[in-house]
Amino acid sequence: MPDPRFFQSSGPFRLGELAGIGGGRLAEPADEGLQIGNIAPLQDAGPGDLTFFDNRKYLDAFRDTAAAACVVAEKDAARARAGMPLILSETPYKTFALIAQAFYPRPAIEPARHESAVIAPSAVIGEDCRIDPFAVIEAGAEIGAGTAIGAGTVIGRRVVVGRDCRIGAHVSLSHCLVGDRVTIHPGARIGQDGFGFAPDPAGHVRVPQIGRVVISDDVEIGANSTIDRGAGPDTVIGAGTWIDNLVQIGHNVRVGRGCILVAQSGVSGSTVLGDFVAAGGQVGFAGHLKIGAGAQLAAKAGVMSDVPAGETYCGAPAQPIRDFFREVAVLRRLAKKGTTK
Amino acid sequence: MPDPRFFQSSGPFRLGELAGIGGGRLAEPADEGLQIGNIAPLQDAGPGDLTFFDNRKYLDAFRDTAAAACVVAEKDAARARAGMPLILSETPYKTFALIAQAFYPRPAIEPARHESAVIAPSAVIGEDCRIDPFAVIEAGAEIGAGTAIGAGTVIGRRVVVGRDCRIGAHVSLSHCLVGDRVTIHPGARIGQDGFGFAPDPAGHVRVPQIGRVVISDDVEIGANSTIDRGAGPDTVIGAGTWIDNLVQIGHNVRVGRGCILVAQSGVSGSTVLGDFVAAGGQVGFAGHLKIGAGAQLAAKAGVMSDVPAGETYCGAPAQPIRDFFREVAVLRRLAKKGTTK
Amino acid sequence: MPDPRFFQSSGPFRLGELAGIGGGRLAEPADEGLQIGNIAPLQDAGPGDLTFFDNRKYLDAFRDTAAAACVVAEKDAARARAGMPLILSETPYKTFALIAQAFYPRPAIEPARHESAVIAPSAVIGEDCRIDPFAVIEAGAEIGAGTAIGAGTVIGRRVVVGRDCRIGAHVSLSHCLVGDRVTIHPGARIGQDGFGFAPDPAGHVRVPQIGRVVISDDVEIGANSTIDRGAGPDTVIGAGTWIDNLVQIGHNVRVGRGCILVAQSGVSGSTVLGDFVAAGGQVGFAGHLKIGAGAQLAAKAGVMSDVPAGETYCGAPAQPIRDFFREVAVLRRLAKKGTTK
Structure with a gap:
C-alpha cells in the first residue's frame, strides 16, 4: 500500500472499467463490477488488489498470489489460480502501466510563479506554468504553457522549452x-x-x-x-x-x-x-x-x-x-x- | 601539516591519551607523556607527528619514518625502528581513524536559518538546525534536531529527515x-x-x-x-x-x-x-x-x-x-x- | 550555419588573415583576399566556408566538399580538388581550432553582481567579476579578477579561485x-x-x-x-x-x-x-x-x-x-x- 503521505490513489475502480483503461478484455466468466482498490506486485498483492503476470520466473507467485484479479497474456491464462478474475492483454505490462496511471495519475502542475525566481523581462513564459523558488530564466528564453521549472533551475539565454514539460530542481539548460x-x-x-x-x-x-x-x-x-x-x-x-x-x-x-x-x-x-x-x-x-x-x-x-x-x-x-x-x-x-x- | 585555512587541530595530545582514544595500548617501555602535535602518513610524518603502519608494501617507509610514534599491529611491532614509541592495536587503521577524529573533529554545526531559505509554514524544523541560503523546504517536511541543510538544497513535500544529518549543497530529496x-x-x-x-x-x-x-x-x-x-x-x-x-x-x-x-x-x-x-x-x-x-x-x-x-x-x-x-x-x-x- | 540565437560570427575574414591566425601558410597560387564567411565540417561546408581535413577516413568528403577553402597537412595537399585554395599546416586541427576561435570567440564575461547573491563581508571579489543569481560566496573566500560564478554556485569558506575563471551553475567548491x-x-x-x-x-x-x-x-x-x-x-x-x-x-x-x-x-x-x-x-x-x-x-x-x-x-x-x-x-x-x- 503506497505511503499516503506521498501518493493518493484515485481508486477504487471496477474491473471492467480497468480492462477498458488498459486496452485489455475480461476473461469469461467476467465480473465487470468487481471493486479493485489498488495495484500491487504479485507477491505483495492482497484482496482488493489488481496485479499482473508476464515473467514465467514468477510462476509460483502467480499461482499463489492473494490478488483479487490479474492482468495476463492469453497464453498464460490457464496457469492462473482457478477462478481468478483475469484481464487478458497481448501486452500485460503495458496494460498494467495504463491501469497504474489511472490509480496514480501524475500530480497535476499547480500553476505558480515563486516571487524569488529571477525571470528576465524578455523571457516569454506560457500560461499555467509553475516556476519554483530560485529558478533563473535568462533573456529571451521561451517556456511553453503548462511547464514546470524546478527550484534553482537555470534556463539559459534564448533556450526554448515546449509545453507540458517537467523540469526538476537544479537543472541547467x-x-x-x-x-x-x-x-x-x-x-x-x-x-x-x-x-x-x-x-x-x-x-x-x-x-x-x-x-x-x-x-x-x-x-x-x-x-x-x-x-x-x-x-x-x-x-x-x-x-x-x-x-x-x-x-x-x-x-x-x-x-x-x-x-x-x-x-x-x-x-x-x-x-x-x-x-x-x-x-x-x-x-x-x-x-x-x-x-x-x-x-x-x-x-x-x-x-x-x-x-x-x-x-x-x-x-x-x-x-x-x-x-x-x-x-x-x-x-x-x-x-x-x-x-x- | 594541514592547511590552517581549512583545518584546525585540537592537538597536541599526550601519547597515553591517544592510545586510550584509539582503543590501543602503549608498547613497553611506554612514554605516556610524549607530546604528539599532529598526525601524518608514514612518508610525510615529522618529529612530533603520530603515524600508522598496516600495509607491508610500505615497510621501508615504516622503518625510515621520522614520526614521533606509530600505531601498529602487535605482529608488526618488531619491524619498527629501534626505540620508536608504539601504540599497539589489533585494528591499526581504525585506531588511527579514532585518533585522527580527536585531532580533527568534524566541525560542529552552527545553528542558523538563512533569511533567504524558503520554508513552508507546515514544515517542522527541529532545534539547532542550520539552513543555508536558498534552501527550499516544502510543505509538511520534517527535519530533525541538529541537522544541516546545504545551500540550494530542496527537501520535498513530506520528506522526513532525522537528527544530526549533514546534507550538502544542491541536494534534492x-x-x-x-x-x-x-x-x-x-x-x-x-x-x-x-x-x-x-x-x-x-x-x-x-x-x-x-x-x-x-x-x-x-x-x-x-x-x-x-x-x-x-x-x-x-x-x-x-x-x-x-x-x-x-x-x-x-x-x-x-x-x-x-x-x-x-x-x-x-x-x-x-x-x-x-x-x-x-x-x-x-x-x-x-x-x-x-x-x-x-x-x-x-x-x-x-x-x-x-x-x-x-x-x-x-x-x-x-x-x-x-x-x-x-x-x-x-x-x-x-x-x-x-x-x- | 550556427543558430544565430546562440552564436554570433565575427567573420568574414580574408583567407590570408586566417592563415596567420591559425599559424599556417597559403598554398600557391594563393588568393589572400578570398572572403571566408564561416567555418564548417567537410560534409556541411558550402561556398564561402572554410573547412579542414585531417582524417583519411573522410577522403571522399575532402574531394567532394563544396567549401571555399580547406586547412590541410602538406602531405595531403595533392589530394584536394583541383584549384581548391588551401591553408597548409603541420597541425591542421589545431590551425582550424584557432581559426574557429577567431570566428566564434568565447563570449566575454559581462561584469555584474546579482543582488540576490549572498557574499560574505570577508570574501574578497576581484574586479570585473560576474556573480550570477543565488550564488553563495562564504567567509574568507577569494575570487580573482574577471572570473564568472554561475547561478546558485557555492564557493566555500576560504576557497581561493584565480583570475579569468568560468564557473558554471550549481557548482560546489x-x-x-x-x-x-x-x-x-x-x-x-x-x-x-x-x-x-x-x-x-x-x-x-x-x-x-x-x-x-x-x-x-x-x-x-x-x-x-x-x-x-x-x-x-x-x-x-x-x-x-x-x-x-x-x-x-x-x-x-x-x-x-x-x-x-x-x-x-x-x-x-x-x-x-x-x-x-x-x-x-x-x-x-x-x-x-x-x-x-x-x-x-x-x-x-x-x-x-x-x-x-x-x-x-x-x-x-x-x-x-x-x-x-x-x-x-x-x-x-x-x-x-x-x-x-
Whole structure:
C-alpha cells in the first residue's frame, strides 16, 4: 500500500472499467463490477488488489498470489489460480502501466510563479506554468504553457522549452531547444560545451562548440545526466527516447526515436543511434559509430564498431551476443582443463 | 601539516591519551607523556607527528619514518625502528581513524536559518538546525534536531529527515525518509522517479513509481549519486552503508547494513545486497539479483547472477576471483604461444 | 550555419588573415583576399566556408566538399580538388581550432553582481567579476579578477579561485585552491570529503579528510564531475588538464599536466598520473598506481597495475594494446573452431 503521505490513489475502480483503461478484455466468466482498490506486485498483492503476470520466473507467485484479479497474456491464462478474475492483454505490462496511471495519475502542475525566481523581462513564459523558488530564466528564453521549472533551475539565454514539460530542481539548460512533454530529472546538464579541443603539448586548444542540443517531444532524461551541445552539427535526442540517470551524451551524437539508455551508459561524440536502440547500464559507445535501428547492447558492452540493425551485442569489444557467450564458454572450459592436468 | 585555512587541530595530545582514544595500548617501555602535535602518513610524518603502519608494501617507509610514534599491529611491532614509541592495536587503521577524529573533529554545526531559505509554514524544523541560503523546504517536511541543510538544497513535500544529518549543497530529496546521522554530499539526487515504463513502439508507457526511498541511520551518500524511489516496494539503504560519488541505485533495490559501494558503481532495479557487501569502482549489478552477505565484487565487475555470501567475484560476467584470474592466465599463455609458433 | 540565437560570427575574414591566425601558410597560387564567411565540417561546408581535413577516413568528403577553402597537412595537399585554395599546416586541427576561435570567440564575461547573491563581508571579489543569481560566496573566500560564478554556485569558506575563471551553475567548491583561467562546468563537485573510513562491522569509522584540492591553471572540468579533497596529502590537477563530464577523482590523486580524462572515467585514491596521460571513456584506475607520462588508456580499460610511460593499455585487467588484441583474436579463433568441430 503506497505511503499516503506521498501518493493518493484515485481508486477504487471496477474491473471492467480497468480492462477498458488498459486496452485489455475480461476473461469469461467476467465480473465487470468487481471493486479493485489498488495495484500491487504479485507477491505483495492482497484482496482488493489488481496485479499482473508476464515473467514465467514468477510462476509460483502467480499461482499463489492473494490478488483479487490479474492482468495476463492469453497464453498464460490457464496457469492462473482457478477462478481468478483475469484481464487478458497481448501486452500485460503495458496494460498494467495504463491501469497504474489511472490509480496514480501524475500530480497535476499547480500553476505558480515563486516571487524569488529571477525571470528576465524578455523571457516569454506560457500560461499555467509553475516556476519554483530560485529558478533563473535568462533573456529571451521561451517556456511553453503548462511547464514546470524546478527550484534553482537555470534556463539559459534564448533556450526554448515546449509545453507540458517537467523540469526538476537544479537543472541547467543552455544552447538548446526542448520539445513538448519532456521530463528532465534533477541535476541534468544540457547544452554545455562538448569536450572539444585540439590536443597540444603546449596547451590543448579549445574548439568553439557552435551546435545546439535538440530534444524532441516526449523525451525523459534522468537525474544528473549530461548532454553536451554539438561542435558544429547539433546533438539530437529523438522523440520518445528514455535516458536514465548519470548518462553521458557527447557532442554531435544523434539518438533516434524511442531509444532506451540505461544508467551510467555513455555515447561518445558523433555516434548515431537508430530508432529503438536499447543500451543497458554502463554501456559505452566509441565515437563516430552507426548503431542500427533496434540494436540492443547488453549492460557493460564496449561498442567499438558499427552494430547492424536488430542485433544484440555484448562484451568489450562488443560482438554478437551468441559469439560472446561462446567465447565465455570456451575460455571457462580451457581454464578448467588447465587446472585438472 | 594541514592547511590552517581549512583545518584546525585540537592537538597536541599526550601519547597515553591517544592510545586510550584509539582503543590501543602503549608498547613497553611506554612514554605516556610524549607530546604528539599532529598526525601524518608514514612518508610525510615529522618529529612530533603520530603515524600508522598496516600495509607491508610500505615497510621501508615504516622503518625510515621520522614520526614521533606509530600505531601498529602487535605482529608488526618488531619491524619498527629501534626505540620508536608504539601504540599497539589489533585494528591499526581504525585506531588511527579514532585518533585522527580527536585531532580533527568534524566541525560542529552552527545553528542558523538563512533569511533567504524558503520554508513552508507546515514544515517542522527541529532545534539547532542550520539552513543555508536558498534552501527550499516544502510543505509538511520534517527535519530533525541538529541537522544541516546545504545551500540550494530542496527537501520535498513530506520528506522526513532525522537528527544530526549533514546534507550538502544542491541536494534534492523527494518521496523519502532519511534516518539519523546521515551524510549526503552535494548534488545527490534521492527519490526521483525510477526508470519505469512498459516499452512500446508507439511510445514507452510510464509506470507510476509509488514506492519511497528509505535511508537508515549512519548512511553516507557521495556527491552526485542518484537513488531512485521504488516502483511499488521501497528502495532501501541499510544502516551504516557508505556510498561513494556518482553511484546509481535503481528502484526497489535493497542494500543491507554496512555495505560499501565505491564510485561509479550501479545497482539495477530490484537487486538485493546483503549486509556488508563491498563493491569496487564501476561495478554493475544486473536487476533482480541476490548478493549474499559479505560478498565482495572487484572493481568493474559485471554481476549477472546471484553471488553467494562471502564470495569474491570479478570480471564480466562476474565469477569467483580465482576462476577469473585462471582464465586471464590461460588466455595470456595461449596468446603468447600463438605468436611464437 | 550556427543558430544565430546562440552564436554570433565575427567573420568574414580574408583567407590570408586566417592563415596567420591559425599559424599556417597559403598554398600557391594563393588568393589572400578570398572572403571566408564561416567555418564548417567537410560534409556541411558550402561556398564561402572554410573547412579542414585531417582524417583519411573522410577522403571522399575532402574531394567532394563544396567549401571555399580547406586547412590541410602538406602531405595531403595533392589530394584536394583541383584549384581548391588551401591553408597548409603541420597541425591542421589545431590551425582550424584557432581559426574557429577567431570566428566564434568565447563570449566575454559581462561584469555584474546579482543582488540576490549572498557574499560574505570577508570574501574578497576581484574586479570585473560576474556573480550570477543565488550564488553563495562564504567567509574568507577569494575570487580573482574577471572570473564568472554561475547561478546558485557555492564557493566555500576560504576557497581561493584565480583570475579569468568560468564557473558554471550549481557548482560546489570547498577546501580547494583553483588557479587562473580554469573552466568548471555546471554541477561539478570539488573538495568534499573523500571516501575515507576504516571498515568495521560495528560501523565504519570515518577518517577525517584533512587535505585540499589544488587545481592548476588552464584546467577544464566537465559537468557533474566530482573531485574529492585529499585525506592528508592534497588532490592535485595539473595545469592544462582536461576532464570531461561525470568523471570521478578520488582523494590524494595527482593528475599531471595536459592530461585528458574522457567522460565517466574514474581514478581511485592516491593514484598518480604523469603528464599528458590520456584516458578514454569509462576507464577505471585502481588506487595507489603510477601511470607514466604520455601513457594512453583505451576506453573502458580497468587499470590494475602501473603503466609505463608512453604505453597504450587496453582491457581489464589492462595490458599493452597489442597483447589485448592478440588475446581477442586467439579467443575468437578458438570459439570458432569449437563450433565447427
